[in-house]
Amino acid sequence: MxxxxxxxxxxxxxxxxxxxxxxxxxxxxxxxxxxxxxxxxxxIPTEASEENIETKKNTYPEITQKNVVEFLTQYGKDNPETKVLLSTRFGDMTFQLFEDTPLHRANFIYLVKQEYFNETFFHRVVPNFIIQGGNSDLRSTPKKRAAIGKDYLLPAELQSGRKHRYGTISGAKEYRENPDKQTAPFEFFIFIGPETQTSTGHLNGNYTIFGQVIQGMDVLEKIASVKRDEGDWPLENIYLKAKVLE
Known part of the structure; x- marks a missing residue:
């Protein structure tokens, strides 16, 4: 070649x-x-990866101590719903909100519609006493509070004289310098204890009861039996998701 x-x-x-x-x-x-x-x-996305949690854009004005009564009074007129479905990994519960606590009812409906409770927890469980919800250790929770109004409190609505009994829903109370028994707006507790002077004596007349669990009592019992740490925080987070029914 x-x-x-x-x-x-x-x-x-x-x-x-x-x-x-x-x-x-x-x-x-x-x-x-x-x-x-x-x-x-x-x-497969995790149950509540922080990257998947979006804070709902709030088109309403920020709630402050100055406008809280005016805002919730008008919001309550425009949004008269009284039933909420609360979902957890243990099942669903239906809340009936009371019309004779109009500010607390309007506030709860507002938070549900703003999707505040979604991806918060039942963060405190005390057997034979209460389970408390509306908080979390996720960064999204303080962001949601800031968007809604982080510094307002709800005036107490105790005029009905209602007593704590199994399944009643009350607003968590702000303790610091709070002689008027105002409610911290973002957290609530469900009473699950016996109706005795020991368990309810310091609650009745001091915390506004604004609703009642009317379905899903078995879910309360399941949550009440979870393992928790020394601060009564469940060892496995109990995520919440809420929506208005009617």
Whole structure:
């Protein structure tokens, strides 16, 4: 074979080899993309990954101590619903809110519609006494509070003289310099204890009762039996999700 022919053969062989490598590279890259898509589709999101939690954009003005009564009075007129469904991994509960505590009812409905309670927890469980909800250790919770109004309190609504009994829903009370027994707006507790002077004596007349669990009492019992730490915080988070029924 002449030098010219030999050189031509080498050139042709090189071109074919390069083309073959390029085809393999394209096939390899295509396979990688396919694998990526398969992996992406197979990822199962966690129950409450903070990246998946979005704070609902609030189109209402911030609630303050100055406008709280005016705002909730008007909101209550525009949003008269009294039933809320609260969902947990243990099951669902239905809350009946009382119309004779109009500010507390309006506030709770407002928080539900603003999706505040979604991805908060039942963060305190005391068997034979209460389970308390509306807080969490997620960064999203203080962000939601700031968007709604982090500094307001609800005036006490104790005029009905209602007593704590199994399944009643009350507002958590702000303790610091609070002679008027105002309610901290973002947390609530459900009474699950016996109706004795020991368990209810310091609650009656001091905490506004604004609702009653009317369905899902078995869920209360399941939550009451969970394992918890020395601060009564459940060892496994009990996430909440709420929606207005009617």
């Amino acid at each position: 002449s030098f010219k022919n030999s050189f031509l053969f080498v050139v042709i062989a090189s071109v074919l080899l390069f083309a073959s490598c390029e085809d393999k590279k394209k096939v390899s890259e295509a396979n990688k993309e396919t694998v990526k898509e398969q992996l992406k589709d197979s990822v």
